[in-house]
Amino acid sequence: MQAVRTRPEKREDAVVEATPLGSARSWSPEAEIGMRVEDIWDSLDQPQLSRGDKLNSCFDSIPVASFPHTFTGDQLVEIPSDATLAEAVDILSRNRIISAPVRNVDAPDDASWIDRYIGIVEFAGIAVWLLHQSEAAAKTNDVGADELAAKLGTVALEGTAAATVRESRSAESDGAIAEVFGALPSSDLFNKTKVQDISGSFRWAPFLALQSSDTFLTMLLLLSKYRMKSLPVVDIGEGTISNIITQAAVVHMLSECVGLHWFEEWGTKTLSEIGLPIMRLSRIVKVHEDEPALKAFRLMRKKGVGGIPVVDETGKATGSIMIRDVKHLLTASETNRDYRTLTAKEFIANARQSSGEKQMTIITCKREDSVKDIILKLDTEKRQRIYVVNEEGNLDGLITLRDIIAKLVYEPPGYFGDFFNGVIPLPQNSRV
Numbered sequence: 001m002q003a004v005r006t007r008p009e010k011r012e013d014a015v016v017e018a019t020p021l022g023s024a025r026s027w028s029p030e031a032e033i034g035m036r037v038e039d040i041w042d043s044l045d046q047p048q049l050s051r052g053d054k055l056n057s058c059f060d061s062i063p064v065a066s067f068p069h070t071f072t073g074d075q076l077v078e079i080p081s082d083a084t085l086a087e088a089v090d091i092l093s094r095n096r097i098i099s100a101p102v103r104n105v106d107a108p109d110d111a112s113w114i115d116r117y118i119g120i121v122e123f124a125g126i127a128v129w130l131l132h133q134s135e136a137a138a139k140t141n142d143v144g145a146d147e148l149a150a151k152l153g154t155v156a157l158e159g160t161a162a163a164t165v166r167e168s169r170s171a172e173s174d175g176a177i178a179e180v181f182g183a184l185p186s187s188d189l190f191n192k193t194k195v196q197d198i199s200g201s202f203r204w205a206p207f208l209a210l211q212s213s214d215t216f217l218t219m220l221l222l223l224s225k226y227r228m229k230s231l232p233v234v235d236i237g238e239g240t241i242s243n244i245i246t247q248a249a250v251v252h253m254l255s256e257c258v259g260l261h262w263f264e265e266w267g268t269k270t271l272s273e274i275g276l277p278i279m280r281l282s283r284i285v286k287v288h289e290d291e292p293a294l295k296a297f298r299l300m301r302k303k304g305v306g307g308i309p310v311v312d313e314t315g316k317a318t319g320s321i322m323i324r325d326v327k328h329l330l331t332a333s334e335t336n337r338d339y340r341t342l343t344a345k346e347f348i349a350n351a352r353q354s355s356g357e358k359q360m361t362i363i364t365c366k367r368e369d370s371v372k373d374i375i376l377k378l379d380t381e382k383r384q385r386i387y388v389v390n391e392e393g394n395l396d397g398l399i400t401l402r403d404i405i406a407k408l409v410y411e412p413p414g415y416f417g418d419f420f421n422g423v424i425p426l427p428q429n430s431r432v
Helices: 029-043 051-059 085-094 123-138 145-154 160-164 170-182 195-201 216-223 247-255 261-267 293-303 323-330 344-355 371-381 401-406
Strands: 016-018 024-026 099-103 117-122 230-235 240-246 307-311 317-322 385-389 395-400
Touching: 029 051, 029 247, 029 261, 051 216, 051 261, 085 099, 085 123, 085 195, 085 323, 099 195, 117 123, 117 195, 123 195, 123 293, 123 323, 216 230, 216 240, 216 247, 216 401, 240 247, 247 371, 247 401, 261 371, 293 307, 293 317, 293 323, 293 344, 307 344, 317 323, 317 344, 317 385, 323 344, 371 385, 371 401, 395 401
Parallel strands: none
Antiparallel strands: 016 024, 099 117, 230 240, 307 317, 385 395
8 A cells, every 4th residue: 555645743853754655754845745736636526526626726826935945045056148159068067067147247236127137048049049150051052061160260150151051961060060160169159159149049028927926736737738848936035036946846846746645646647647758759859869969959959849869770779968078068078079080979979988977878768657756766767858758668758857847737727917018029030
């Protein structure tokens, strides 16, 4: 019989409790959130309510101010708007984060949050923008690869040179792009372009933010249906960011709720029972081990995906490359910058050796696994995605953090009303 967590007695010596997995886990702020959901869940004794209705009601009753803080005090990492792309990549890499708010250096001290920040910059945004510039430059009419590399520092920010493009053979085109991208780390484009100059790659201007009074339901819907990877919580009075809630932080919260009645009723369902994976095999974009590593990033840009599996000659996945892994190309030593010959397999091996990167290994599951199993595996491994495999070990689907959150709640009709007023959507000419 499945053990179920109950609220512990508040004793001075009660610091840990046994979880249903048989391990000792400290009682956490995330678990306290789970207990609040449990209390609301137990109070909803209306038989006509479905499990989805009850979960929606629970999460709509808890303000985001209750979500555990992901940073304290001055630990919020901000990137000044006059920082170069090279400096932004360095800041993100050193702090092991994939995005950060961009602070407007020209804003007065008493500025509101909407004037204090110009957006959120992500590894993905920088990578996609640089790839676009490389491809536009490589298509410039009557210019060879070597000359392109030399001229990269003068490439126009909006890629106007692409207006005179001329299609060349695929191999030559790929080689030219590799040559141009290889020159990026030492180019003016990378070392002199300011973060504020690529604001067209930001999804919102300045960004979609939550207030402390918004509810968990709002947060969960934005992180799933509306595809937000992170949500700043702003202090309207101070004009500052008080918290940043990510998809990964939500999945971690769910992992701390194992054993609670409401979680077990949902989490013990198999993937197939709740309609996962959403992304089937036919839609998964992949790259072979012996193909150029740069091809993986170009495919991600073209297909609008954040990660891609690397497969061997039999079609079995052997690794994974995420769009944020472009940092390994941009910060690689000169000996590792031969993008014409660097294969996906070699890229993964080099990244692991130089930085101890473990995220490029692939984690898998099967359709008969439970939602709880997947949540615990994703949280333990600190991953954004997990691949579904069949009995033979071949790829059968993909599940992301967003997919899991999307299966937890649903959007009631007219729920958001005018919530999106006051933010500017993705620009028409954005490259992301």
